[in-house]
Amino acid sequence: MYRHVFLTGPPGIGKTTLIHKASEALKASGKPIDGFYTEEVRQGGRRTGFDVVTLSGKHGILSRIGTSQSDGKREYRVGQYAVDISSFEHLVIPILDYVLKTGNPAQKFVCVIDEIGKMELFSKKFISVVHTILDSANTVVLGTIPVPKGKPLPLVEEIRSRQDVKVFNITKENRDAMLQEIVTTVRNCI
Numbered sequence: 092m093y094r095h096v097f098l099t100g101p102p103g104i105g106k107t108t109l110i111h112k113a114s115e116a117l118k119a120s121g122k123p124i125d126g127f128y129t130e131e132v133r134q135g136g137r138r139t140g141f142d143v144v145t146l147s148g149k150h151g152i153l154s155r156i157g158t159s160q161s162d163g164k165r166e167y168r169v170g171q172y173a174v175d176i177s178s179f180e181h182l183v184i185p186i187l188d189y190v191l192k193t194g195n196p197a198q199k200f201v202c203v204i205d206e207i208g209k210m211e212l213f214s215k216k217f218i219s220v221v222h223t224i225l226d227s228a229n230t231v232v233l234g235t236i237p238v239p240k241g242k243p244l245p246l247v248e249e250i251r252s253r254q255d256v257k258v259f260n261i262t263k264e265n266r267d268a269m270l271q272e273i274v275t276t277v278r279n280c281i
């Protein structure tokens with residue numbers, strides 16, 4: 092019996108699109124659902140960063156090309172992108188706290204977390220609340236994790252190996268046929 096559902100696959104394969112469609116279907120059938128997506132920001136045909144967008148439509152900066160914040164010990168940077176941890180936390184942490192508090196074992200809250208990747212994992216608050224959500228009887232996560240590349244990300248590896256997590260590998264060949272199976276698997280977790 093699974094408790095959470097994650098999609099994985101290479102960048103741009105269609106994970107966010109599938110999560111969007113699945114969350115629309117779950118919302119339409121009256122399931123309590125909230126959370127966030129990560130979206131590219133483009134200007135003049137060029138990718139300039141990433142935003143976080145909540146299911147209710149609020150936007151916040153996740154990262155932009157340019158100078159990164161620093162706490163004196165490390166830089167919050169992924170490639171050319173500077174990660175704005177405080178903007179990310181300001182938008183996302185209250186939603187995840189709300190989902191945790193509002194769900195209950197008889198009516199679990201679906202928590203969309205797209206994605207748990209390098210940028211998001213600079214936030215210690217995010218790591219902590221995701222752990223709590225994964226262990227809570229009040230929540231079902233519908234999320235995305237990247238395919239392994241470079242140095243392993245501990246929380247991502249933990250999610251991949253949890254017995255209570257169903258991971259769907261998304262490919263160009265299967266992405267159009269996966270929606271119903273994803274929605275059914277999430278419904279069975281609620």
Ligand SMILES: Nc1ncnc2c1ncn2[C@@H]1O[C@H](COP(=O)(O)OP(=O)(O)OP(=O)(O)O)[C@@H](O)[C@H]1O
Nearest residue numbers: 100101102103104105106107108109129206266267
């Ligand atoms: N089933 C599909 N058929 C055709 N195009 C698709 C399909 N799914 C996604 N796309 C297109 O592919 C692009 C990337 O999709 P999406 O953002 O969902 O991928 P992703 O796996 O979430 O990417 P990332 O890992 O960068 O977040 C978008 O332009 C989207 O419109």
